[in-house]
Amino acid sequence: AQSVTQLDSQVPVFEEAPVELRCNYSSSVSVYLFWYVQYPNQGLQLLLKYLSGSTLVESINGFEAEFNKSQTSFHLRKPSVHISDTAEYFCAVTFSWGAQKLVFGQGTRLTINP
Amino acid sequence: GAVVSQHPSRVICKSGTSVKIECRSLDFQATTMFWYRQFPKQSLMLMATSNEGSKATYEQGVEKDKFLINHASLTLSTLTVTSAHPEDSSFYICSARADRAYEQYFGPGTRLTVT
Numbered sequence: 411a412q413s414v415t416q417l418d419s420q421v422p423v424f425e426e427a428p429v430e431l432r433c434n435y436s437s438s439v440s441v442y443l444f445w446y447v448q449y450p451n452q453g454l455q456l457l458l459k460y461l462s463g464s465t466l467v468e469s470i471n472g473f474e475a476e477f478n479k480s481q482t483s484f485h486l487r488k489p490s491v492h493i494s495d496t497a498e499y500f501c502a503v504t505f506s507w508g509a510q511k512l513v514f515g516q517g518t519r520l521t522i523n524p
Numbered sequence: 525g526a527v528v529s530q531h532p533s534r535v536i537c538k539s540g541t542s543v544k545i546e547c548r549s550l551d552f553q554a555t556t557m558f559w560y561r562q563f564p565k566q567s568l569m570l571m572a573t574s575n576e577g578s579k580a581t582y583e584q585g586v587e588k589d590k591f592l593i594n595h596a597s598l599t600l601s602t603l604t605v606t607s608a609h610p611e612d613s614s615f616y617i618c619s620a621r622a623d624r625a626y627e628q629y630f631g632p633g634t635r636l637t638v639t
Contacts, residue, residue: 442626452633453630454568456628512619514567516567
């Protein structure tokens with residue numbers, strides 16, 4: 411069965427410090443990978459996605475993630491975080507077959523301290 | 525682009541009544557829509573998948589007679605919580621996906637409180 415594991419439930423960092431949010435998946439078939447961000451009492455916003463091509467994908471607000479097939483990982487990174495990045499981050503995968511449902515990780519709470 | 529709206533954003537209802545939540549894709553046609561439930565400090569739990577013009581497919585453990593889903597058009601899906609009880613209080617989020625796409629776009633969510 412396919413699954414997604416976010417290894418850290420909470421990550422506290424200081425403003426302007428770098429951060430990495432880890433995501434590993436388990437699947438026997440090809441996957442498509444996503445990172446979503448959720449601000450308090452809001453829905454999820456698509457942050458970035460990997461469908462094919464370059465394994466390094468970037469978002470418009472400075473986040474990037476790299477698909478590593480051999481390590482079955484899709485870690486999210488940002489070189490310098492801001493207070494406004496405080497949110498819940500969800501890693502998710504879907505597959506090219508079937509109903510193409512999203513399988514979510516447990517989420518990582520990123521807290522930026524001044 | 526890819527905006528999904530939900531209405532209402534918050535609703536409070538009495539136990540035993542029914543509540544309808546609407547999910548709309550505003551700038552694209554959504555052949556598939558999904559309904560999720562989210563408990564505090566937890567991830568999203570998929571309740572059902574609906575394709576336009578077809579019956580919804582419910583996840584195991586979700587009561588189809590309690591959570592009625594209608595996907596009558598390519599831009600609108602509704603979730604009706606029938607005979608609501610306090611344990612149905614939760615944050616309900618919908619998402620929409622265009623034909624031949626893999627990413628889902630999420631609505632802002634609806635906070636349901638049953639008293």
